[in-house]
Amino acid sequence: MGAGRTVLITGVSRDLGRTFARRLASAPGVDRVFGVDVIPPRGDIGDVTFVRADIRNPVIAKVIAKEDVDTVVHMSVIATPGSAGARGTMKELNVIGTMQLLAACQKAESVRQLVVKSSTTAYGASSRDPAMFTEDMQPRRAPRTGYAKDVAEVEGYVRGFARRRPDVAVTLLRCANVIGPEVLSPLTSYLRLPVIPTVLGFDPRLQVLHEDDLHRVLQHAVQEGVPGTFNIAGAGLLVLSQALRRLQRPSVPLPSFAVGTMGSALRPTRKADLSPELLAFLTYGRGVDTGAMREVLGFDPTYSTEQAFAEFGTTLAPAGGRADRVLGALASRLPDVQETSRRPAAADGSLSIAGSEA
Amino acid sequence: MGDAEIIPIGTGGRPGRGTGKKPSSAARGLAPNAKRKSSPPPEEVPPAGEEYVAPAPADDEEAPVSSAPVSSEQPEQPEQPEQPEQPEQPEQPGVVPESPRVSVHEPHGIPAGDWLAAFQHASRELFGDQWEPQLARFLAFLRRRISGDYSVDEYGFDAEITEKFFMAALRPIARKWFRIEIRGAENIPAEGGALVVSNHSGTIPVDGLMTMVSIHDATGRYLRPLGADLVFRLPLVGSVARKGGATLACSEDAERMLRGGELVGVWPEGFKGIGKPYSDRYKLQRFGRGGFVSAAMRTGVPIIPLSLVGAEEIYPLVGNIPSLARLLGVPYIPITPFFPLLGPLGLVPLPSKWLLEFGEPIRTDEYDDGAADDPMLVFNVTDQVRETIQHTLYSLLMERGSVFG
Numbered sequence: 001m002g003a004g005r006t007v008l009i010t011g012v013s014r015d016l017g018r019t020f021a022r023r024l025a026s027a028p029g030v031d032r033v034f035g036v037d038v039i040p041p042r043g044d045i046g047d048v049t050f051v052r053a054d055i056r057n058p059v060i061a062k063v064i065a066k067e068d069v070d071t072v073v074h075m076s077v078i079a080t081p082g083s084a085g086a087r088g089t090m091k092e093l094n095v096i097g098t099m100q101l102l103a104a105c106q107k108a109e110s111v112r113q114l115v116v117k118s119s120t121t122a123y124g125a126s127s128r129d130p131a132m133f134t135e136d137m138q139p140r141r142a143p144r145t146g147y148a149k150d151v152a153e154v155e156g157y158v159r160g161f162a163r164r165r166p167d168v169a170v171t172l173l174r175c176a177n178v179i180g181p182e183v184l185s186p187l188t189s190y191l192r193l194p195v196i197p198t199v200l201g202f203d204p205r206l207q208v209l210h211e212d213d214l215h216r217v218l219q220h221a222v223q224e225g226v227p228g229t230f231n232i233a234g235a236g237l238l239v240l241s242q243a244l245r246r247l248q249r250p251s252v253p254l255p256s257f258a259v260g261t262m263g264s265a266l267r268p269t270r271k272a273d274l275s276p277e278l279l280a281f282l283t284y285g286r287g288v289d290t291g292a293m294r295e296v297l298g299f300d301p302t303y304s305t306e307q308a309f310a311e312f313g314t315t316l317a318p319a320g321g322r323a324d325r326v327l328g329a330l331a332s333r334l335p336d337v338q339e340t341s342r343r344p345a346a347a348d349g350s351l352s353i354a355g356s357e358a
Numbered sequence: 359m360g361d362a363e364i365i366p367i368g369t370g371g372r373p374g375r376g377t378g379k380k381p382s383s384a385a386r387g388l389a390p391n392a393k394r395k396s397s398p399p400p401e402e403v404p405p406a407g408e409e410y411v412a413p414a415p416a417d418d419e420e421a422p423v424s425s426a427p428v429s430s431e432q433p434e435q436p437e438q439p440e441q442p443e444q445p446e447q448p449e450q451p452g453v454v455p456e457s458p459r460v461s462v463h464e465p466h467g468i469p470a471g472d473w474l475a476a477f478q479h480a481s482r483e484l485f486g487d488q489w490e491p492q493l494a495r496f497l498a499f500l501r502r503r504i505s506g507d508y509s510v511d512e513y514g515f516d517a518e519i520t521e522k523f524f525m526a527a528l529r530p531i532a533r534k535w536f537r538i539e540i541r542g543a544e545n546i547p548a549e550g551g552a553l554v555v556s557n558h559s560g561t562i563p564v565d566g567l568m569t570m571v572s573i574h575d576a577t578g579r580y581l582r583p584l585g586a587d588l589v590f591r592l593p594l595v596g597s598v599a600r601k602g603g604a605t606l607a608c609s610e611d612a613e614r615m616l617r618g619g620e621l622v623g624v625w626p627e628g629f630k631g632i633g634k635p636y637s638d639r640y641k642l643q644r645f646g647r648g649g650f651v652s653a654a655m656r657t658g659v660p661i662i663p664l665s666l667v668g669a670e671e672i673y674p675l676v677g678n679i680p681s682l683a684r685l686l687g688v689p690y691i692p693i694t695p696f697f698p699l700l701g702p703l704g705l706v707p708l709p710s711k712w713l714l715e716f717g718e719p720i721r722t723d724e725y726d727d728g729a730a731d732d733p734m735l736v737f738n739v740t741d742q743v744r745e746t747i748q749h750t751l752y753s754l755l756m757e758r759g760s761v762f763g
Contacts, residue, residue, distance in 0.1 A: 127591035130610035131513040137610065201593020203600070205514045237512055239601075245506030256593075284590070287512050289614075306509075327501045334494035 004031030007222065008069040010055055010101060011076025012045065013037040015182055020075065020215045022046040027219055034067060036060065037076070038093075055097040061104035064111065071113040071222055072105055074098065077154050079119065079147045080186055080273050087146075094150040095157075102161040105168070115171045115221045116158050117214075120231060120288050122151045122174055125204075125280040132289040135174070135229045148277040162227075169227040171297075173217060176233035176288060177281075179308050180211030181315040189272045190282075192316065196244060197262055197274075200253040204240050204285025207233040210303035210311065220299045230297045231288035234305040240282065243309050248318035256283055513582070513615070514600035520580065524602050528571045535709050536668060538568060542716035543576040551616040551659040552719070554581060554623045555650060555743050557642055557751065558631035560669035561692045564707060569623060569664065570602070572714055582615055583623045584608075588688065609653050616657040623664075624650045626740075629689040633678070639670035640755060642748050648733075648740035651722075655730040655739075660719035663743050665750035668712030671761050673697065711763050713754050717746050 007024060011017040012035030025033040025047035035041065035048045036055060053059045055076065064072070077094050105111045123129070124139035143149045155172065162170040177187040187208075190196065209217075209232055217232050244251045254262065256279065263274025274282075293299050303311065478489075485492035499522065502508050510516045532538045546552065554573070559565060566583050573581045583599075584607035590596040605611045607624065615622050625631065630643040654661050677693030696704035720743060722729075729735050 127596065128587045128606065128608075130608050130614075131605045132610075132614060134610075199593075201595075201597060203514075203597035205510070205512075205600070237510060237514070238506075239510055239514055239516075239597075242506040242508065242510065245504060285514070324501055324504045327497055327504065331494060331497040331501065334497065335490050 004029050005071050005222075006032045006034070006067060006069050007071045007073060008034045008036060008064060008067070009048075009073045009075060010036045010097070011074070011078070012048065012050065013039045013041045014075075014078070015043070015184070016178065016211060016214065017041075017075045018043055018045055018048075019211075020073075020218055021048040023215050024073075024219055024222065027223070029223065032067070034063065034069065036063065055101045056092060058100060058104065060101055061107055064104050064108045068110045069108065070110050071115070072101070072111060073218060073222060074101060074114065074116045075218075077116075077118065077151060079121070080275075090147075091150055094147075095153050098154045098157050102157050106161060106165055111165075111168055113169045113171075113222070113225050114158075114161070115173065115218060116154070117218065118155055118158075118172055118174045119147075119151050120174050120176050120207075120233070120286060121148045121277055121281070122155055123286060123288065124148055125277070125284040125286045127284055129284060129286065131205075132287045133231065134289045135231055135292055143277065146275050146277050169225045171221045171225070171227060172229040173221060174229065174231050174288065175214060175217070176207045176209045176231075178211050178214050179208040179312050181312060183211050186273050186275060186278045187281075188312070190274065190278065191247065191249065191312070193266075193272055194250075194319070196249050196251040197259045198240060198244070198251045198253050199256045199259050199279070199283045202256075202283045202285075204282055205237045205287050206240055206243055206285060206305065207237050207287055208305050208308050209233050209301065210308035213301040213303055213308075216302070217293075217297075217299050221297070224298065226297050228292070228296060230293045230299075231290050232293055232299070232301070233288050233290050234301045234303050234308050235290070236305045237287055238305055238309060240285070246306075246309060247313040247316055249316065250319050510601070513603070513605040513611070514597075515580075515582070515603040516601040517580070520602050524598075525571055525574060528567055529575070532568050532571045532575075535707070536568060536672075536712040537709075538572050538668075538712045538714060540572050540576050540714045540716075542718075543573075545662055545716040545719055546573065546577050546579070546621065547660065547719070548577065548579075549619065551619045551657060552621050552662055553612075553616060553650060553654045553659055554621065554662045554664050554716075555747070556623065556625055556664035556666055557640075557747050558625035558627040559634070559639065559666070560632060560707075561673035561675050561694065562707075563625070563632055564672060565666050565669035566623065566625065568669070568712065569666065569714065573621070573623075579621045581623045582620045583625075584612055586628060609649055612650065612653040613657055616653060616659045626650050633675065633690040633692070635678075636670070636674040636676055640667070640751050642744055642751075645740050645744050648736045651736045651739045651743070652730040654722045655725055655736070658723035660721050660723075661739075661743055662719050663717040663746045663750070665715045665717065665747045665754060666712065667715075667751060667754040667758060668710045668761075671710035672707035674708075708762075710761050711758065713758060715750050715754055717750055720746075 007030055009017060009021045009024070012021045017035070017037070018041040021033055021035045022045055024030055033048045035045060035050045036053050037050075038052070038054050040050060040052060051063055053063055063069070076097060078090060080090070102114075105114060120133070122139065122143075123133045123137065124141055124143055126140050128140040130137065139148075139152070143152050158170060158172055162168070178185060179188055179191075213234065214232075238246070241251075259274065259282070260276070260279055263272070263279060266272045266274065481489040481493050485496075499518075502518070508516065508518050546554070554569070556565070556569060566585075570581045570583065573579060580603050583602075583604045585599055585604045587606055589599050589604065590606055605615065607628075612622060612624070626645040626648075627643040628646060634641070634643060651661070673692060673694045675690075675692050675694060679691040679693065683689060683691045694704060696706075698704065720739070722739070725735065
């Protein structure tokens with residue numbers, strides 16, 4: 001490839017795809033960027049050439065062949081029907097679209113690299129899960145419905161493609177839930193609910209990826225071309241109750257069936273989509289090991305889970321925090337000792353306090 | 359102290375007390391003041407106030423009348439004839455002027471100053487003389503909890519709440535109720551990964567909790583228990599377990615924790631051990647499939663056998679309702695001599711005396727690489743651990759005089 005590279009990106013009608021395409025178009029070493037989607041993107045796509053094509057039919061093969069595409073970034077595995085319409089359409093887009101795209105790539109001699117944005121939803125969420133999933137682990141229970149199943153199938157096709165075209169560097173990025181001020185996803189719309197229903201008696205561990213880091217990791221993957229499957233997530237974890245306290249969002253614990261019912265009641269309003277796999281996630285949580293991301297892929301997210309949440313929180317109107325203010329006012333009347341003995345005191349000094357409290 | 363003596367003055371009307379010749383010292387002392395303060399007659403004090411006003415001008419004759427209400431103060435008088443003057447001086451400015459003031463401004467309720475004083479007193483009681491910094495620290499703790507400003511590790515372990523709440527709540531039970539005695543705590547390495555393997559008993563895994571507290575108190579390390587998936591399926595139990603440092607008993611998590619240098623606890627008997635009938639007490643059940651041994655071998659950490667005597671007797675399991683258990687999806691529904699019979703009271707564990715003995719660490723780092731995949735070797739080591747625990751149990755039982763000793 002004498003000059004720069006020619007990249008084809010699917011799924012640019014969505015914000016994440018569009019902004020990534022723009023970002024990649026201005027990256028060094030990249031000559032041309034083609035954005036493919038069924039509907040045109042709503043925002044500015046900069047230097048990206050938009051190709052209106054449906055990846056579900058073979059037209060995509062012609063685009064790849066004609067434009068001599070050498071890198072394909074597949075981002076159109078979608079988690080919500082959203083603009084696509086119904087669940088049926090979504091599944092078709094995800095599964096059939098991926099099949100067609102991979103078939104086209106297999107035919108095209110020019111393709112040297114494939115980057116697929118997948119999701120950690122592939123691991124599912126259940127009470128039998130290990131605390132941290134590494135890339136070689138399988139979900140404890142094979143997903144039977146929805147997005148999780150789509151992801152599993154898409155990954156299956158990608159692995160098949162990698163076997164048939166060993167000369168193509170295939171990078172499969174299993175990204176944790178993407179979060180950010182602009183992001184619209186099942187998790188962010190859940191967190192934007194005025195009162196957040198939580199599953200009674202469960203406190204899931206959450207791991208998120210900031211949208212900025214998603215863009216960076218995709219670009220990193222395109223530029224480095226490290227083949228393999230990688231979990232992508234910000235450092236550290238938060239539990240849901242803690243995250244909600246940090247966001248100062250009011251929450252109400254409900255039994256899991258009630259949360260499910262509420263989810264289906266909310267679906268038509270498009271306010272939130274508490275799909276079964278999101279509900280499982282909000283019950284049991286999930287953690288993924290990001291060792292390979294750091295060591296093999298050589299990528300380090302700028303935002304930790306905590307920071308990503310904090311950044312997300314700045315766009316929300318805080319609705320709680322009253323108790324904290326009261327305690328703060330009370331504490332301000334007392335001598336300022338807590339700063340000196342913050343963590344150490346927690347470790348040894350203050351047993352008597354805890355004892356009296358208990 | 360002035361208050362305590364003044365209060366009876368207003369109890370008026372009761373007969374008795376006083377010689378009948380002279381006014382009591384209290385009456386003498388009060389008279390001039392009562393005259394002074396008589397101008398604003400308060401609503402509640404009037405009965406007392408008026409009585410004082412009346413006797414005051416007419417000195418001697420009426421004295422007995424006025425002395426009557428002060429009856430309860432009399433006993434002090436004969437003993438300490440000199441004292442009346444001293445308490446009276448502080449009393450009058452202290453109480454008499456205050457009572458009308460208070461009743462005018464705030465007829466009901468306690469003045470803010472009293473609240474503050476009570477609060478300070480309570481704080482001092484609770485936190486000792488250093489109450490201000492202690493309270494500030496406590497408030498800081500509360501704020502951290504409320505604002506979510508604490509951290510959990512990748513297994514969901516929340517060290518702060520474990521230390522300050524779970525441990526603090528369990529410690530009295532460990533010390534006072536079960537009177538736990540620990541032996542061989544020096545066998546627990548001060549740092550680095552190690553696997554504590556213990557017998558399991560007691561119908562409800564109280565032994566796990568008590569082991570956690572005991573190890574923390576003896577060594578300062580947190581024991582990270584591995585729990586069955588049932589634990590994580592149950593609401594509340596699962597989230598509390600994760601906050602307390604537990605994780606799922608699977609080889610991935612066990613190896614990950616051991617590699618991370620944690621002190622991991624396993625109870626390989628599982629439900630077979632904890633739910634065995636009372637007649638089988640202290641008979642070790644099968645040690646699973648020896649997965650804990652392969653985990654230790656792969657990570658090269660020592661195995662520390664722990665023999666725990668006492669937990670068998672806390673809820674003597676005499677029966678089971680298998681059909682109901684199947685219906686609820688739990689391994690067993692326990693029947694103890696007290697449990698369904700006495701209702702919630704039956705949930706109080708019997709206060710047996712507990713002994714915890716940590717045995718010599720069994721090293722696993724000398725085996726070669728493939729050892730963890732050699733089933734024969736794994737079974738042998740599993741048996742070795744099991745035998746060690748069983749023998750220690752027997753010797754501890756011999757040593758223990760009686761169950762509740």
